Amino acid sequence: MKQFLIFVKKEFMHIFRDSRTILILLLMPAIQIILFGFALSNEVKNIDIAIYDQSHDAASRLVIRKISESPYFNLVASVDNLNDANKLLQSGKAKVVAVFESNLYNKILHEGRGSVQIITDGTDPNTSNAVTRYVQAIIGEAQLDMTHIALPVTAELSMLYNPQMKSSYSFVPGVMGMILMLICAMMTSISIVREKEVGTMEVLLVSPMKPIYIILSKAVPYFTLSLVNLTTVLLLSVFLLGVPISGSIFWLIIVSVIFILVALSIGLLISTLVDTQVAAMLISGLVFMMPVMLLSGMIFPVENMPFILRAIVQFIPAKWYILAVKKLMIQGLPVGYVLTEISVLVGMAVVFTTISLKKFRIRLA
Amino acid sequence: MESIIVRDVTKSYGAVRALKGVSFSALKGEMFGLIGPDGSGKTSLFRIMTTLLLADSGSVTIDGFDVIKNYKSIRERVGYMPGKFSLYQDLSVEENLNFFATLFKTTVEENYSLVKDIYSQIEPFKKRKAKDLSGGMKQKLALSCALIHKPSVLFLDEPTTGVDPVSRKEFWGMLGRLKEQGITIVVSTPYMDEAKLCDRIALINEGTFLKIDTPTGIVGSLEKRILSVKGDDMYPILKALRELPFVEAAFAFGDMHHITLKDSTATTEDVEKKMGDLGFSGLEVSEIEANIEDCYMILSKINSENQARI
C-alpha cells in the first residue's frame, strides 16, 4: 500500500512539475468550452435579408414583421421582381432573399400549407442551413398565430429543447466527451510510455511492485484530474454559457465517471501497444481523438452519415457518452432513457480493461 | 556458493541472434565483468538475468531462484541499473531515492549505512532535480537507488559509458567497496581497461563468450607474442608493419603500434631491421605482455574465422 501511495504521489509530482502539462490539463477544458461556446458558434445573427412579397396579405405581412423583429435578421430591402433580388444577392447587399408566393394566406388557411422560397448563397451551406431553419421557425410561429392550431412540427427535435437554437447546447456534451477522452486516454498512455522510453520501466518491473499497482497508480491522478475538469466544464457551461442541467446531476456524474473509466482503459491499452511517446500521442490523437470529434455527432449529425460510418460510430465510446449527456443534461430525461448508453459504456470499460491488463507485460517484449 | 548460474542461454530477435548459447557462473561476493562492445549481447543477457526478458532456451538461476518460475523472489533481491537508466529527471535527488526505497518495501533510513559511502557525496545536493546533475553525479544517484534495498546481487549495465575517466575511476572504487560487503556484482563495460578491476571477466563478442577467466588468466593464456613498435611517422609505419611476412595483425595502440606475430621465432631485432630497411627512423621495438584489449581483438578474430568456417 505504501508502494502504491508513493507511486501516486510521484505521478502527481510529474504532472505538477511540468508547467506545460498542467496548463494543458487545467486550462484547455476552459478554453475549449469558451471557444466552442462563443467563437466557434454556428449561430448566425444579423443576416441581411431582402423580401420579395408577391402575396401582400395578412400572412406574408405577419411573417415579414416577425422577420424584421427577429435578432437573427436585418431587413435591408423589399423588391418586386426576381431580377432585383438577384442583384442584391450578387452585390452582397443581401445574404438571403425570401420570396413569398401569392395568396399565401388563403393557401395556408384552406390547403394547410404555403410556401416561402429562400434564396441564399449555397457556397456557405452552414449559414444557408441556419437561415433556412430560422425562417422555418418563424413561419411556424406565424402559422400558429394565425390558425391557433399546432400543425405537425417539422422542425428538428433539438429545437424543442433548444428553442433559441443556441449552439452551445450541442457543443457542451461534445466538448465534455473530447476533453475527458484527451486527458484520460492520451495523458495516461503517454505517462506510461514515457517510463518505457526513458528506461525507468525496466527498474519498475524488476522491483517487487505488482504491475497492477503500476497501472492503477498511473490511472489515479488522471482520474482525479478528469473529475476536476468535469466540474470546470459543467460550471462554465451552466454559468458562462447558460446551458442548464435539466436532468439529474447525480446520473450525469455517474455516466461521466463510467466514461472516464472507458477512456482510462483505452489509454492503458494504447500504452501496451506502443513504445514511444510520439506513437502514443499519434494513436490517441488520430485513432481516438479525430473520430471522437468528427464522428461522434459532435460536429456532424450521425444520422446524415453513410451506413459504414454510422456502423463505425457505434464503436466510438464518446458517441454514447455524448448521447447520454444530451439526454440527461439538455433534454432532462430520467436515467431510464440512457440505460442503453450506460450499458454500452460499461461493456466497453470492461472489455478494454481486460484486454489491457492481459496485454500489460510483466517483462519486456 | 554460486550466486548466479547461467546455462546455455540463447536469444534471438527475428533473424538476429543476440545470444548464441552463453554459460557462466558467479560466486557470492564476486565481481564479474561482461566485456564487449555495443551490440555484443550484454544488455540482452542482463535483461534475461533480471527476469525482464525470457530466453529462447537455457536456464538462469539467481541465488537458487529460477528466473522464470521464481521471478518474483528474484525481483525482491536484485538491484539493477539498466544501460540507459535514467532516474526521474523531474524528481529531486532525495525524492528519487525515497521513491525507490519505498518501491522496494524499505526506507532510506533502514539501509542508509549501505549507500552512505556513495550517497553522502551527492547528499549536499539532495534538493536538486536529477536532470540538473552532471553525468558522474547521476551515476552515483542511480547506484544509490539500485542499492537502497540491500540487494544480494547487483546488475550494472554499462554504468560508466560516456563518463569521464575521473568519475569512472571513482565509480569503480565504490564498486570495490560494495564487493567487500558480500554483494555479488555483474557489471558490463565497453572500456577494456576497466576489465582488470573485476575478479573474473567474460569477453563477449556477437553473442558468444570468447573466454571466461581472471584478467591475468586471460592475458596469460594468450599463445601469441606481441611486440610494440614506435617510431617517427606512425601511420606509414602501421601500413608497412602489416606487410611484414611474420606479422599477423598490426593495430595502433595509444602512442605505439601493437603487432601480433605469426611466427613465434621472430625477434624485436628482426622487426627493427626490416623496418629500418624500409627507411623508417626512430624505431623502438620491444616485446610486451598483451593487455585485455589485445586479447579481445585476437580472440574475436579467431572466433569470427571459426564462425566463417562453420
Next chain:
Amino acid sequence: MSKGFSDREKVIEVSGLTKKFGNFTAVDNISFDVYKGEIFGFLGANGAGKTTAMRMLCALSIPTSGTALVANFDTMRESDKVKSNIGYMSQKFSLYEDLKVWENFRLFGGIYGMNEKEIAEKSNLMLDELGFMSEKETLVKSLPLGWKQKLAFSVAIFHKPRVVFLDEPTGGVDPSTRRQFWELIYKAAHDGITVFVTTHYMDEAEYCDRVSIMVDGRIDALDTPRNLKIKFNVEGMEGVFLKLARGANRKEI
C-alpha cells in the same frame, strides 16, 4: 613529434573565447591554434566546457567574448561560410537509418551543394576504399554499429571540409573497429583535413598530434602527448588527465 605543424597554415584560430551562462562561465578565455592536417584532441571531464566550446567553433553558439576563426572565417560574422567548410559527426547523430548507404551520401553531398555526378563518383570512390561497395544499396539501419560509425565519418568528410569535428565518435564501438576508425582519421589528416576530436578513451588521446585538456572551462594543458607525459611525469595520457582533472575546482555537480 616529427611532423612540425607550427610552420603550417592555421585552420582554427581561437583567442580569448569565453561563454557565460548567467554568472556561470562555461568557457573561460581559451586561446589556441590548430594547424592544417593536424589531429587535435580536445579532452576534459564531463562538464568542463568541451561541448560549449565545440559549439562555438561550429558556429552554433555565439561567444560572450573573444573570437574564433575556422578555415579563416569568423564564426560569428561568417557562420555560413564556416559551416560549409566544416564536417561534423557525433556519436548520437550519424546517418539516416531509413536511407540506403548511397542515399545518405547523395543527401549530404546535396546539402553541401555538390552536383549529382560529383556525388556519384566520390561515393563510389569512398565506398571502394572502405570495402563497402557491396553494401551500397543496404539500408543503414541494418548495418553493424562499427560500420555505421565508419560510414558516418566518411559522410562527414564527403564534401572535403577543411576541418572535421568529431564528438566522441567511438563510444561503445568494439576495439578493432575503433582502431580501423582511427586509421580513417589518420588518412583524412594525411589528405590535409584537420581533425578536431573529443574522446573519453585515453589511449585515443595518444593518437592525436596535440592534445588540449580543459578543466573548469580553461585549457590547462596543451601539447603533444609525449611532452605532456614528460611534463607530468606519468606513463600514459590517463595519468595526465587524472592529475589535471583532480585539481578541478568546479566540483562535478
